[in-house]
Amino acid sequence: xxxxxxxxxxxxxxxxxxxAAHSVNADYLYFASYTILQFMVLATAWNILGGxxxxxxxxxxxxxxxxxxxxxxxxxxxxxxxxxxxxxGGVVAGIVGLxxxxxxxxxxxxxxxxxxxxxxxxxxxxVVNWDFVGGSRGAYIIRPENIDIxxxxxxxxxxxxxxxxxxxxxxxxxxxxxxxSRLGFGFATIRDDEMAAEACGVPTLRLxxxxxxxxxxxxxxxxxxxxxxxxYLQPSSAFGLEYALNSxxxxxxxxxxxxxxxxxGALLLGTAQxxxxxxxxxxxxxxxxxxxxxxxxxxxxxxLIGVVRDRLLSWKRP
Amino acid sequence: xxxxxxxxxxxxxxxxxxxxxxxxSLDVARGERLGLIGPNGSGKSTxxxxxxxxxxxEKGSVHFDGERMDGLKAHARTHRGLVRSFQLPRPFHSMTLxxxxxxxxxxxxxxxDAAARAHSxxxxxxxxxxxxxxxxxxxxxxxxxxxxxxxxxxxxxRAVAAEPKLLLADEAMAGLSHSEVxxxxxxxxxxxxxxxxxxxxxxxxxxVMRFSMRLAVLVSGKKIADGKVDEVVQNPEVVRAYLGE
Numbered sequence: 001x002x003x004x005x006x007x008x009x010x011x012x013x014x015x016x017x018x019x020a021a022h023s024v025n026a027d028y029l030y031f032a033s034y035t036i037l038q039f040m041v042l043a044t045a046w047n048i049l050g051g052x053x054x055x056x057x058x059x060x061x062x063x064x065x066x067x068x069x070x071x072x073x074x075x076x077x078x079x080x081x082x083x084x085x086x087x088x089g090g091v092v093a094g095i096v097g098l099x100x101x102x103x104x105x106x107x108x109x110x111x112x113x114x115x116x117x118x119x120x121x122x123x124x125x126x127v128v129n130w131d132f133v134g135g136s137r138g139a140y141i142i143r144p145e146n147i148d149i150x151x152x153x154x155x156x157x158x159x160x161x162x163x164x165x166x167x168x169x170x171x172x173x174x175x176x177x178x179x180x181s182r183l184g185f186g187f188a189t190i191r192d193d194e195m196a197a198e199a200c201g202v203p204t205l206r207l208x209x210x211x212x213x214x215x216x217x218x219x220x221x222x223x224x225x226x227x228x229x230x231x232y233l234q235p236s237s238a239f240g241l242e243y244a245l246n247s248x249x250x251x252x253x254x255x256x257x258x259x260x261x262x263x264x265g266a267l268l269l270g271t272a273q274x275x276x277x278x279x280x281x282x283x284x285x286x287x288x289x290x291x292x293x294x295x296x297x298x299x300x301x302x303x304l305i306g307v308v309r310d311r312l313l314s315w316k317r318p
Numbered sequence: 319x320x321x322x323x324x325x326x327x328x329x330x331x332x333x334x335x336x337x338x339x340x341x342x343s344l345d346v347a348r349g350e351r352l353g354l355i356g357p358n359g360s361g362k363s364t365x366x367x368x369x370x371x372x373x374x375x376e377k378g379s380v381h382f383d384g385e386r387m388d389g390l391k392a393h394a395r396t397h398r399g400l401v402r403s404f405q406l407p408r409p410f411h412s413m414t415l416x417x418x419x420x421x422x423x424x425x426x427x428x429x430x431d432a433a434a435r436a437h438s439x440x441x442x443x444x445x446x447x448x449x450x451x452x453x454x455x456x457x458x459x460x461x462x463x464x465x466x467x468x469x470x471x472x473x474x475x476r477a478v479a480a481e482p483k484l485l486l487a488d489e490a491m492a493g494l495s496h497s498e499v500x501x502x503x504x505x506x507x508x509x510x511x512x513x514x515x516x517x518x519x520x521x522x523x524x525x526v527m528r529f530s531m532r533l534a535v536l537v538s539g540k541k542i543a544d545g546k547v548d549e550v551v552q553n554p555e556v557v558r559a560y561l562g563e
Contacts, residue, residue, distance in 0.1 A: 182424045182425075182435060185413075185417065185420065185421060185424060186421075186424075186425065188410065188412055188413060189410050189413075189421055191412065192409075192410040192411050192412055192413070193408045193409075193410060193411075195372060195392075195404075195408065196404065196408035196409070196410065197393075197410075197421070198371075198372070198391065198392035198393045198396070199370065199372075199392060199393075199396060199401070199402055199403075199404070199408075199477075200393075200396065200421045200422040200425055200426065200476065200480060201393045201396040201397050201421075201422055201425040201426030201429065201480055202393055202421065202425045203391070203393045203394075203425075204393070205391075257412060
């Protein structure tokens with residue numbers, strides 16, 4: 001399937017989902033779906049560096065928070081419509097991603113992972129001590145009740161849900177396009193064997209910097225509407241463990257080598273978490289993630305996509 | 319165009335206190351087949367790594383095709399036609415054989431030509447290269463399905479795909495049987511006939527002697543002999559290094 005056909009299908013599904021949600025028109029549905037979509041974007045973003053290039057980033061929360069705090073900053077300094085805030089969040093997080101890449105990409109394996117974890121701690125400390133964006137007290141963002149788009153009054157939470165749906169569609173189409181492009185082939189050589197990649201003429205450092213920038217930018221974009229969604233942003237929620245953990249766990253559970261992995265993982269894990277939060281307790285959330293992650297790492301290291309692919313292959317070739 | 323394609327001058331490399339290369343100089347002529355031999359740990363692989371940019375030399379210089387190489391990253395040297403294969407084959411495990419071959423085509427041969435990259439002739443080129451090493455029927459397989467000798471052939475095909483002017487084949491035959499060695503040798507001869515200069519780093523003496531026009535010998539990071547094959551193998555210093563006193 002070529003990219004145009006795939007894009008059309010994704011857009012059609014996104015619009016259909018939005019129409020379906022609109023026909024139900026329950027606030028809770030918007031809230032829950034927004035969260036799942038947000039995790040899907042985060043997981044897809046993580047996978048561009050972690051899955052395609054093989055560099056495990058533990059600092060997803062930092063990039064997510066950069067997007068969220070860019071919004072808080074703009075809200076106080078120069079309020080703009082949310083789509084612009086998403087772009088700004090993307091640019092800020094993308095630049096930090098590039099910077100992080102320059103500083104850390106000479107490290108491999110667990111050393112790189114530790115460095116990204118450190119980045120999250122450094123940024124959180126900065127935010128906690130920055131009064132303008134609320135410091136440790138946090139910041140209130142007043143979400144309007146409705147928004148007027150071309151004469152239509154739209155429930156603001158539905159509007160945010162729609163934006164996140166669009167971002168999700170862009171992320172999926174982008175990830176799939178990268179995967180099948182020359183860039184994606186280059187990323188895969190880095191994951192498989194960097195020394196051999198260089199010997200084949202692949203400029204590995206440049207490609208890794210491209211990956212950290214795209215990945216960081218997409219995470220920042222996922223975080224930018226968050227203050228409007230949550231209404232009150234404090235450092236511990238923006239830098240929450242669940243972002244770092246989920247954005248790793250979802251691609252791992254779905255499968256890291258394909259765009260479909262983070263999608264499947266986010267749908268599965270995101271829905272399970274929402275279900276558990278409502279029916280049992282919100283504290284059990286991360287326990288579920290942890291258990292599923294351990295289970296998959298042991299039983300299906302290539303994720304659900306990997307399991308399906310292996311089945312298909314052994315079926316074709318008896 | 320000069321007659322010398324590779325000019326290594328006074329190359330030095332240390333790992334901590336261990337001197338791996340101690341002022342090695344080596345000239346290679348265009349179209350030549352050079353055999354590089356030496357006991358284990360004599361610095362052959364380090365020399366290859368320094369020439370190709372996998373390691374950085376601390377002393378001396380490498381000139382390739384009239385251009386200074388030291389300071390350039392490994393991929394930039396590949397772009398200029400200085401290509402290596404690895405001692406232990408390093409295929410891209412998650413890619414099919416055809417995609418393995420596609421990488422140097424995308425990133426070296428057609429790196430500045432997007433139209434050529436998109437063109438369907440790229441697939442034919444991958445097929446031809448696999449055909450050359452007799453792996454065309456496995457184009458859609460993954461490297462893990464290959465035997466040892468097939469893996470080495472893939473390694474060579476991928477190096478050749480980058481359209482080298484000079485190919486450094488680092489122990490392309492280690493661990494292979496007689497007939498397999500003959501296979502690889504024949505392949506290397508064919509490449510040389512097409513005008514590719516080849517440096518063969520090898521332990522199997524019969525193969526090196528048959529292949530090389532000239533031999534260079536490394537012992538303890540120093541070049542102790544360099545010249546015609548039969549002269550070098552009778553050189554007392556070389557004999558001592560290989561057989562002991």
